Amino acid sequence: MGIQEQYRTDAANLLDSGAVKLVIGYGEGSTPERRRPIFIRSAEEVGRLVLDANCIANLSAYLVPEGLLSDGKSVAVFLKPDGIRSVNILAAEAQLNPEQVVILGFNIDAGLANPLPGRKANEFAPLLASLKSAGLSTDLQREADRLEQMTAVERFEYWKEQFSKCIKCYACRQVCPMCYCRRCIVDVNQPQWVNTSSHTLGNFEWNIIRAYHLAGRCVACGGCDRACPVNIPLRLLNHRMSKEALDTFDHFAGESADQKPVLATFRQDDPETFIL
Amino acid sequence: MTETFEPKIVAFVCTYCTYAGADLAGTSRMKYASNVRMVRLPCTGRISPMFILKALQKGADGVLVSGCHPGDCHFAQGNYHARRRWTVFRSLLAFTGIPEERIKFSWISAAEGAKFAELINSITDEIRALGPFEQYQELQKVIETQSTY
Structure with missing residues (x-):
């Protein structure tokens, strides 16, 4: 079973069991290589979900609209590692409770989407640590x-x-x-x-x-x-x-949900080479 | 006869240390360059990077940001937070081509009137040597000529 079928099944199960009220994923876009965000509320609709190497948008932005998570129910969202980092930052900045975000993680490698094991943001900690040691682009x-x-x-x-x-x-x-x-x-x-x-x-x-x-x-x-x-x-x-x-x-932004925002914290021995 | 260029420098200072230091320089009758315009704020932690951009937008050739030495902040940690912001903001300005020589940061305590007077003199000399910040000010002139519609 390909990753798309597997994640459609996972999304259907999550919705059917009531574990999540909404799945935010990718659907067909206006051209064959484009994907647009779609919002799935019932298991019958999961056939609209698409997952392939064209799914590049970071869907975590759809988690923050006012009121979406205020009822305490969970939302599932398709995220690449960068999106998982975004969720961590939003959690660190008190914009959402990471317990309410069910992650359908995937990675794009050599033109293929591959599943990432884990459901909650904190389960991806080893992956994010390896991203930090790999460094920036x-x-x-x-x-x-x-x-x-x-x-x-x-x-x-x-x-x-x-x-x-x-x-x-x-x-x-x-x-x-x-x-x-x-x-x-x-x-x-x-x-x-x-x-x-x-x-x-x-x-x-x-x-x-x-x-x-x-x-x-x-x-x-x-x-x-x-x-x-x-x-x-x-x-x-x-x-x-x-x-x-x-x-x-x-x-390294979004390493964990309890990482302090860099400009909202300090160390007494922060470098100050430029101050007269 | 050529007039020497006199730079406009805006200083954002905290009221508890640098402003008091400037006061001391004044009451001690120390002379310092009159190019600096001081803006007094409660704490360096109150100094938004927008202030620096606004000063440049309004024609400043240089900006000074100054407050209490680390550990001396009236609000205990305002200057530590400010220091991180300056580190990041300064590198961003440099990266976008706004010369870091025009944006100065310093710690001046209420007892350092002499340091204040010396610093103002030295940065005025430095910025005078750099000349007016024409690259930025030309952009402002474009707005002024366009906004008459």
Whole structure:
């Protein structure tokens, strides 16, 4: 039995037994290689679930809408390792109770989806520890190194060109499981911190503050990169922040549900090389 | 005759240490550069990175953020939290091409009036040498010319 059949059966069993009230998974999308999130509430519908190497979106973002988990019932969700890390972060930030999240874990390897054993976020701890020791993406690091070898003026020009394309659609925010604030800083208008129109300066501010708010929280699912209609390399900014959190504070986002958020904690002996 | 460039520097300081240190510099009649505009806040932990971006947006050539030495915070741990944020934010600014030489961080206690005066003088000299932050300010000018519709 393939992984898709197996997980359809698992989803049907979970729904039939009443263990979960909802299954969040992938369904057919608008083109053969696209998948869209679907929400299954009864066992008869599990035939709509699809699981293959095209299922790349991080579905953990669908766990945080207000009221979904407030009745104490559980929800099952298809997650890759990055999504499992997101669930851990959301739990650490008190946005959900990980006991209410049943994980249908899978990994995409060499064009195939493979099942990951485990049902609750804490059962994936060894997997996440191995991800931490494997380190961050070397491809992104190569690109980050290239930028860091430039002068500040050249780097500014590079980002100016990138950010000038931004149309402030906020798709990067909407797709991100970490952007759950009821009132985002860009929507605050007294004072107006970030200019609302999409000129380059306001775009700079928005993209800087977005990346900053993801410091030590981004799991590199790449959702923002894929959602961006003008192809700004958002993942690169996030990567730089993840690297800072990992190198300076040994913080690998979403390692466990009781990991303290990196900017909400401190050590007395944190490095301070730059302070006069 | 060419006028020397006088940088605008915005200083975000905590009221318990650096602001008191600045006060001491003043009551001790120490002279320091008049390029700095101070914004007093309850604690360095209150200083949002948005403040730094806003200062640059409004035409600052340099920003100073300063508060109590580690262990001296009036609120016990505000400056420890601030230190982590600065570490991360500073690297982000550098990565986006906003020179880290323009954003300064320091610890100045209420007793360090002399250190305050010296620091203000030295960072004013440094930022004067860097010149105005034209790359950023040009973007603001674009907005001002466009927003007349």
